[in-house]
Structures are given as C-alpha cells and as structure tokens.
Amino acid sequence: MSTITVERTSRWFGNVVAVNDVSMTIAPGVTGLLGPNGAGKSTLIHMMAGFLSPSAGSVTLDGERVWHNEDVYRRIGLVPERESMYDFLTGGQFVLANAQLHGLPDAGAAAGRALATVEMDFAADRRIETYSKGMRQRVKMAAALVHDPAVLLLDEPFNGMDPRQRLQLMALIRRMGDEGRTVLFSSHILEEVEQVASHIEVVVAGRHAASGDFRAIRRLMIDRPHVFLLRSSDDRRLAAALIADPSTASVELDARERALRVHAVDFPRFVVRLPLLAAEHGLRLYEVHPSDESLESVFSYLVAS
Amino acid sequence: MAPRDTGVIHDIGYRNYDGARLGRSYLVRSLFVQSLRGAYGLGRPARSKVMPALLLAAITFPALIIVVVTMVTGSQELPLAYTDYVPYTFYIVAVFLAAQAPQLISHDLRFRTVPLYFSRPINAADYVIAKYGALAAALFALMAMPLLVMYVGAMLTELPFWAQTRGVAKGLTGAVLFAVLLAGLGAVIASATPRRGFGVAAIIAVIMVSYTVVSAVQGISVETDHVKVATLADLFSPFNLANAVQLWIFDIEVNPLFDEVPTADGGQGLLFVAMYLACVAGSVAFLLMRYRKASAR
Amino acid sequence: MNTTIASITWRAMVGRRRAGLLIALPLVLLVLAVTLRLTGVADTESAGVVLGAFALGTLVPLLGLIIGTGVIAPEIDDGSVVYLLAKPISRHTIVLTKLAVAVACVVVFAVVPTLVAGLVMTGDERGLALAYAVGTLVGGVAYCALFLLLGVLTKHAVVVGLLYALLWETLIGGYVPGARTLSIQQWAVSVTGAVAQDGAVATDVSLAVALPLLAVVIVGGTLLAGHRLRSLTLAGDD
Numbered sequence: 001m002s003t004i005t006v007e008r009t010s011r012w013f014g015n016v017v018a019v020n021d022v023s024m025t026i027a028p029g030v031t032g033l034l035g036p037n038g039a040g041k042s043t044l045i046h047m048m049a050g051f052l053s054p055s056a057g058s059v060t061l062d063g064e065r066v067w068h069n070e071d072v073y074r075r076i077g078l079v080p081e082r083e084s085m086y087d088f089l090t091g092g093q094f095v096l097a098n099a100q101l102h103g104l105p106d107a108g109a110a111a112g113r114a115l116a117t118v119e120m121d122f123a124a125d126r127r128i129e130t131y132s133k134g135m136r137q138r139v140k141m142a143a144a145l146v147h148d149p150a151v152l153l154l155d156e157p158f159n160g161m162d163p164r165q166r167l168q169l170m171a172l173i174r175r176m177g178d179e180g181r182t183v184l185f186s187s188h189i190l191e192e193v194e195q196v197a198s199h200i201e202v203v204v205a206g207r208h209a210a211s212g213d214f215r216a217i218r219r220l221m222i223d224r225p226h227v228f229l230l231r232s233s234d235d236r237r238l239a240a241a242l243i244a245d246p247s248t249a250s251v252e253l254d255a256r257e258r259a260l261r262v263h264a265v266d267f268p269r270f271v272v273r274l275p276l277l278a279a280e281h282g283l284r285l286y287e288v289h290p291s292d293e294s295l296e297s298v299f300s301y302l303v304a305s
Numbered sequence: 306m307a308p309r310d311t312g313v314i315h316d317i318g319y320r321n322y323d324g325a326r327l328g329r330s331y332l333v334r335s336l337f338v339q340s341l342r343g344a345y346g347l348g349r350p351a352r353s354k355v356m357p358a359l360l361l362a363a364i365t366f367p368a369l370i371i372v373v374v375t376m377v378t379g380s381q382e383l384p385l386a387y388t389d390y391v392p393y394t395f396y397i398v399a400v401f402l403a404a405q406a407p408q409l410i411s412h413d414l415r416f417r418t419v420p421l422y423f424s425r426p427i428n429a430a431d432y433v434i435a436k437y438g439a440l441a442a443a444l445f446a447l448m449a450m451p452l453l454v455m456y457v458g459a460m461l462t463e464l465p466f467w468a469q470t471r472g473v474a475k476g477l478t479g480a481v482l483f484a485v486l487l488a489g490l491g492a493v494i495a496s497a498t499p500r501r502g503f504g505v506a507a508i509i510a511v512i513m514v515s516y517t518v519v520s521a522v523q524g525i526s527v528e529t530d531h532v533k534v535a536t537l538a539d540l541f542s543p544f545n546l547a548n549a550v551q552l553w554i555f556d557i558e559v560n561p562l563f564d565e566v567p568t569a570d571g572g573q574g575l576l577f578v579a580m581y582l583a584c585v586a587g588s589v590a591f592l593l594m595r596y597r598k599a600s601a602r
Numbered sequence: 603m604n605t606t607i608a609s610i611t612w613r614a615m616v617g618r619r620r621a622g623l624l625i626a627l628p629l630v631l632l633v634l635a636v637t638l639r640l641t642g643v644a645d646t647e648s649a650g651v652v653l654g655a656f657a658l659g660t661l662v663p664l665l666g667l668i669i670g671t672g673v674i675a676p677e678i679d680d681g682s683v684v685y686l687l688a689k690p691i692s693r694h695t696i697v698l699t700k701l702a703v704a705v706a707c708v709v710v711f712a713v714v715p716t717l718v719a720g721l722v723m724t725g726d727e728r729g730l731a732l733a734y735a736v737g738t739l740v741g742g743v744a745y746c747a748l749f750l751l752l753g754v755l756t757k758h759a760v761v762v763g764l765l766y767a768l769l770w771e772t773l774i775g776g777y778v779p780g781a782r783t784l785s786i787q788q789w790a791v792s793v794t795g796a797v798a799q800d801g802a803v804a805t806d807v808s809l810a811v812a813l814p815l816l817a818v819v820i821v822g823g824t825l826l827a828g829h830r831l832r833s834l835t836l837a838g839d840d
Contacts, residue, residue: 049688051836068832073690080836084680086610088617100606101689145687356761363769396773404761498619502675502760506668507623509764514630517660525638525648 002150002182009057018043020206030177032197033186039184040206047077077144081155087198091139092124102147114142128290134165170196232259241277321595333431340439344405364397368451372458387476389561399512404489407504415499429596441488448480479551486547489588513543533564549577607699628715635719649723653734657716663767666745669707673700675753676741694828708742734797747823754827783804
C-alpha cells in the first residue's frame with residue numbers, strides 16, 4: 001500500500017507563493033487533483049515526484065522523503081506534461097530504454113507489455129517525432145508503467161486530447177486504479193476528474209480548498225448560493241414573485257444594468273420555479289444568466305467556506 | 306405587458322476596430338526597433354542586459370585607456386588609428402554576434418512565432434530586412450561606441466580637429482562594413498537552427514576557425530615568401546575580408562591584423578569588394594529563401 | 603557507467619546538424635595539413651603554428667564547448683532529461699556516463715585528427731604529433747568536464763563557456779600573464795611541452811602547476827555536476 005503524504009508543504013518562487021501550506025494524503029486508487037490554471041497543481045505534482053524541493057514542510061512516500069532520493073523512483077512512475085522525449089528513438093526503443101534504465105531483468109518483455117497496455121504496439125517501430133499528440137501521451141504512459149510502479153503521477157494528461165483518446169486514457173487510468181495502484185492526475189476540468197477519480201483534491205491559488213468524494217463536493221458546489229442576472233418584460237413583478245418563493249434569498253434591481261439580480265439558495269428548486277413563476281404572471285424571460293458560474297468563483301466559494 | 310425596450314445586449318466581447326491602421330512600413334520599423342532593443346536587453350528582463358552591458362564595457366575600456374594615455378603623454382595623435390580599433394577588439398564583436406544573433410533569430414523559429422508575424426501585413430522580405438537591419442545596427446552600435454569615446458576624448462585633448470574627424474569618419478565607415486557582413490553571417494547561421502545554444506557555438510566556430518586558419522596560412526606564407534597568398538587569404542575570413550575592404554577603400558598600407566601582410570592593391574581590392582558584396586547578397590538571399598519557407602509552414 | 607544512457611547520449615550527439623559541425627571542424631584541420639604538406643611548406647615551424655594555434659588553440663575549446671554542453675544542455679533545456687532522472691540511478695553515474703561519451707567524441711573529433719594532421723605535416727619529428735595529440739586529449743577532457751558542469755548549472759551554458767574560452771583565455775590571457783595560470787588552454791600546452799622533445803613547444807605554465815589544476819577541474823567539475831544534478835529543478839508550467 002503506497003501512500004503519498006504531503007504535510008504542511010509550501011513552495012515559493014521568490015515572491016510568488018505557488019503552494020501555500022497544503023496538507024493532503026494520496027491513498028491507493030485514483031485521485032484527481034483539480035484546480036484552475038496557476039493553482040499550483042503542477043508544482044505539487046513535481047514535489048511529489050521529487051523534482052522540486054518544498055520550501056517548507058515535507059513530501060513523503062510511505063514515510064520516505066522523496067527529494068534527493070533516487071531509489072524512490074522504483075515505485076514512482078511520472079508522466080510529465082511537457083512533450084519532449086527522445087524524438088530520434090522509436091516508441092519501442094524509448095520504452096525499452098526506460099525499462100533498461102530501471103534495471104529490469106527482462107527489459108524487452110516489460111517494454112512489450114507496457115506498449116500493449118497502452119495499445120501502442122502497432123506503432124512501436126515508428127520514430128517518436130512522427131507521432132501524433134495522443135500517441136506521444138500513450139508512449140509516455142508506457143514509459144511510466146514499464147517498471148510496474150505502485151504510484152503513478154500524471155501531470156495534465158488530458159491536455160489536447162480528442163474525445164476518443166480521452167476515453168481510452170480514462171479507461172486506462174481507471175484500470176490502473178483498480179489494480180491497487182496509487183494514481184494521481186491533475187486537471188482543471190471537473191467533468192474529466194469526476195468520470196475517473198473516486199477521490200478529489202481541490203487546489204485553488206496554492207491553497208488546499210476541498211477534499212473528498214466527488215459527489216459530496218459537487219453537492220457542495222451546487223448547493224451554494226447562485227447569483228443570476230435576469231432580464232424580463234417586467235423585472236419588478238418578477239422580483240416580487242421570486243422573493244415570495246423560498247428558493248430565493250434576495251432580489252436586487254440593478255438600475256445601471258437594467259436587470260434583476262437574484263440570489264438563489266436552493267438551486268434545484270429555483271431552476272424549476274423560475275419559468276413556472278414567469279408563466280403564471282404572464283412575464284417573458286429575455287435573459288437568464290448565471291453571473292458567478294466560473295470555476296474560479298466556485299473554487300473561491302469553496303475556499304471561503 | 307408594459308412596453309419596454311427590447312433586450313439590450315451588452316457587447317463586452319470582441320470589438321471590431323475600424324479606426325486608422327498604420328501601414329506596413331510602421332510594422333517593419335517597429336520590428337526593427339524592437340529587435341535592436343532586444344539585442345541590448347532593453348525591454349527584456351534584467352538578466353538579458355548583463356551580457357551586452359559586459360561586452361559594451363569590455364570594448365569601450367581600451368578606448369578609455371587610449372584617451373587617458375593621449376592626455377597624459379600630450380601627443381598630437383591617438384596611439385591607435387580609428388580604423389585599427391575594431392580589428393584589435395574583434396573577439397568582443399564576435400562574442401556579441403554569437404550571443405545575440407540567435408537571441409534575435411532562433412527564438413522566433415524555436416517557439417514557432419514566425420507564422421504569427423506573417424499573418425499580419427508583413428512578408429518574408431520585410432521580416433528579413435527588419436531582423437538583418439537590427440542585427441547590423443546592434444553590431445554597429447557596439448563598434449561605434451568606443452570610436453566615439455576616442456573621438457570625444459581627442460576633442461577634449463584638443464587634437465587637430467580635421468584629422469580626427471576624418472579619422473573617426475573612416476573608422477565609423479569601417480564599422481559599418483564589419484557590421485553588415487557579420488550580421489549577414491550571424492543571421493544565416495542562426496536561422497539554420499532553432500536551438501539557441503547550438504547557434505551560438507556554430508557562429509563562433511565559423512568565425513574563429515576561419516580567422517585562425519587564415520592567420521596560420523598568412524603566417525606560413527609570409528615565412529615562405531608567398532606574400533601574395535597571404536594577402537588573398539584575407540578573403541576567407543569575415544573579419545579579415547571586411548578589414549581588407551576597409552583598408553583598400555581608405556588606401557591604408559599597414560594591416561593591423563597582420564603587419565607583414567601587404568594590403569590589397571588596385572586589382573586585388575576589387576576582388577575583395579566583389580567577394581564582400583557577394584557574401585552580403587548571398588546572406589540576404591539565403592534568409593529570404595529560409596523565411597519564405599517558414600512562412601509557408 | 604550506464605550503457606543505455608551512453609547510447610542515447612551518443613545518438614543525440616551525432617544527430618544531424620551537430621554532427622555536421624563536429625565533422626566540419628577537424629576536416630578543416632586535415633585539409634589544411636594536407637595542403638601544407640602538398641605545397642611543400644610543412645615543417646616543424648608551420649606544424650607548430652597549425653597544431654598549436656589551430657588544433658589546440660581553437661579547435662579543442664570549440665569542440666569542447668559544443669560537445670561538453672551538447673551532452674546535457676539540450677536535454678535539460680527541453681525537459682527530456684526527466685526520463686533519465688526519474689530512475690533509480692545515481693546522478694554521478696549519469697554525469698560520468700555523459701562525460702565518457704563526451705570524451706569519446708573528443709577523441710574521435712579532436713585527438714585523432716590532430717594526431718593525423720601532425721603526422722601528415724611532420725611525420726612525428728621532435729615528437730610533435732604525439733605531443734599535441736596528448737595535449738588535445740587532456741585539454742579536451744578538461745573543457746568537457748567544465749562545460750558539462752556549466753550545462754547543469756545554467757541555461758546559458760554555451761554563452762558563458764564562450765565568454766570563458768574567448769574573453770578570459772584568449773583576450774585577457776593575452777594581456778595579463780597571471781590569467782594564463784588559470785587557463786585550461788595553457789595547461790594543455792604545458793602537457794604538450796612535456797611530452798614533446800625538450801624545447802619544441804613553448805610553455806607559459808609549468809607542469810607542476812598545470813597537472814594538479816587539470817585534475818581539480820576534471821574531478822571537481824564532475825563531482826560538482828553530479829551533486830547539482832540531484833537538485834535539478836524541473837518546475838511545471840503552472
């Protein structure tokens with residue numbers, strides 16, 4: 001059982017704090033690291049992989065420090081975000097080289113297995129520079145899997161993938177998790193994360209914002225107050241009707257924007273009641289516009305709570 | 306239903322710009338100025354100012370010494386002729402070229418921003434003119450600085466005005482000759498590789514190898530009385546070539562790069578000029594070809 | 603010494619454009635040597651000039667720069683070094699392997715051509731050809747160790763190395779005699795002078811000073827490079 005423990009870890013680059021006092025535990029299974037761009041996900045993953053030292057705190061794998069520890073790589077497989085590999089090698093040679101560098105007793109067989117797992121055996125004899133983006137990603141996965149690591153770290157693996165490749169990669173990651181490995185991948189798209197990961201860690205602006213089962217987080221995010229901007233044929237009458245309904249906490253007529261701003265506290269009820277109320281009062285809805293739906297505001301809500 | 310305005314659409318998205326647009330010449334000028342400034346680290350982070358500043362200081366330092374010596378000894382002319390200054394300090398110019406030409410040129414190739422340039426009303430020729438011009442201007446500035454320092458110093462020590470002014474004019478003209486030829490060479494080599502480190506090494510390799518081989522050949526041919534060979538050897542190294550053209554144009558006898566090598570006479574001089582022009586034209590042609598290909602990518 | 607790393611590094615080094623430059627430089631030397639020989643001008647004087655100024659003075663630092671930085675800097679630059687580092691291999695092994703490949707390249711592209719050029723020109727009169735070959739080897743290894751270290755330390759390894767080789771060793775060394783004591787170039791010349799027959803090669807730095815300094819640069823540089831490689835930071839784009 002391999003567990004990564006991040007304890008009160010911070011990392012700063014000069015004046016910029018990329019990771020701010022984060023503590024989390026990555027257990028076996030698939031964990032998604034979710035956060036907007038610039039949140040510090042990549043920094044965290046590099047610290048877990050031993051390529052960045054924490055400015056404060058510690059990052060350990062089963063109690064063993066990861067930084068300055070070459071042996072730990074027997075148990076870790078890293079799929080970095082950057083695309084550069086040894087382009088002049090073929091896919092097969094590249095994975096084989098990785099197997100040899102791990103000192104595997106039967107490197108050729110291990111490489112073959114890894115390539116089969118990512119379904120790249122058909123293209124193994126072509127040079128990496130001729131590969132498409134999705135193929136490169138899969139070869140990177142093969143190289144990370146060749147030594148059968150207990151821990152797999154993937155930095156933004158779904159970047160730039162088309163839907164079919166995404167599905168393939170998701171299936172692969174789920175399989176790795178089912179085999180009992182500790183898999184951590186980062187993304188800024190909630191839908192990607194929730195389809196694969198059973199456990200989510202949310203990072204916003206370097207801070208650990210939320211952690212737990214994705215359904216619970218989704219509910220938290222949905223159950224927060226929503227702010228809508230409405231324009232209708234009679235804003236005042238709509239406002240009066242809405243405030244009478246328990247799903248609305250406050251209404252505000254914004255004279256400058258000539259719109260109605262509504263705070264809804266019961267989102268599921270609100271979205272059902274709004275059109276019904278409008279129809280009841282003979283009002284036309286011209287515009288219904290959630291004004292705080294960005295991932296940032298969702299995350300900042302999570303941080304605030 | 307109360308009569309109201311039909312819905313207002315807040316246009317906070319893309320706004321079309323219908324105003325005046327400055328023309329292509331503005332684009333080329335801007336690219337030129339930006340590249341020139343970039344060669345000296347202006348408009349870039351502090352770290353990229355270190356090298357140009359260091360080299361500028363290194364090349365100007367001897368000029369200051371010369372001025373001080375002249376003041377102290379009270380002589381009526383500078384110990385070093387203006388046209389001799391660059392040949393003596395050419396290492397510094399070579400390092401500047403090797404360090405900055407890839408900065409100007411390989412960056413765009415490496416990060417594939419060249420097509421972005423060509424999606425604007427600027428074509429390959431404009432791009433080449435701007436970049437080549439900027440590199441040449443940067444080199445010229447590097448070589449002109451110490452010459453101007455010497456000139457100002459000479460004026461302050463009240464050396465004869467016309468002699469000094471003629472001298473500095475010759476020196477600056479020579480600097481232009483060096484700048485144009487070297488910039489062409491540097492640009493050609495830098496555009497051949499997107500890797501900056503390799504471009505640096507390649508440029509300095511070409512310059513130093515050609516110089517050393519030519520010097521070696523000159524040394525040996527002078528020893529063995531093949532003096533004509535020694536003179537013609539200057540064709541094969543960019544510094545020597547530009548220097549030879551400079552010497553021939555101003556009819557200067559002594560070659561500062563190698564005292565015992567006679568400077569070119571009439572007929573040979575034309576050969577040198579022809580070679581010089583051919584190299585510059587060849588550089589421009591190569592660059593045009595290169596960027597026409599890049600714009601198609 | 604890890605054969606997989608060696609083979610990857612070797613293949614990267616002799617890939618296309620770099621190989622072109624690596625071959626072109628010694629080729630110039632050989633052409634020059636042959637031309638001098640054919641025109642009957644070759645003698646110990648001119649051989650000394652060619653081998654000393656060109657082979658040892660220009661070719662070796664240049665090739666040392668291209669090879670020494672080339673075995674590691676491009677990989678660090680584009681991030682593909684992560685595939686070497688994310689392995690249970692000691693960083694010193696990585697550095698040593700790369701240095702070994704660099705030395706092999708130096709032998710192929712600098713030492714052998716120097717030996718051949720020397721033999722072509724003088725036929726080992728006064729032991730010059732062999733002496734310069736040895737000097738080239740020693741200088742080449744030292745330059746590679748130094749520039750490999752630079753490649754690990756900074757993104758601008760080639761430019762810094764250039765400043766050292768050209769400005770410090772050549773320009774300043776030409777005017778300030780003290781600077782010559784700290785010049786790999788001069789140490790190589792000392793070794794050359796020691797191997798050649800007495801008085802054949804003029805040296806500025808005594809062997810007693812040059813040899814220990816060479817050892818310091820080669821051994822110290824390699825150890826430091828390995829140590830720094832452990833702390834190599836590969837930050838993400840986030």
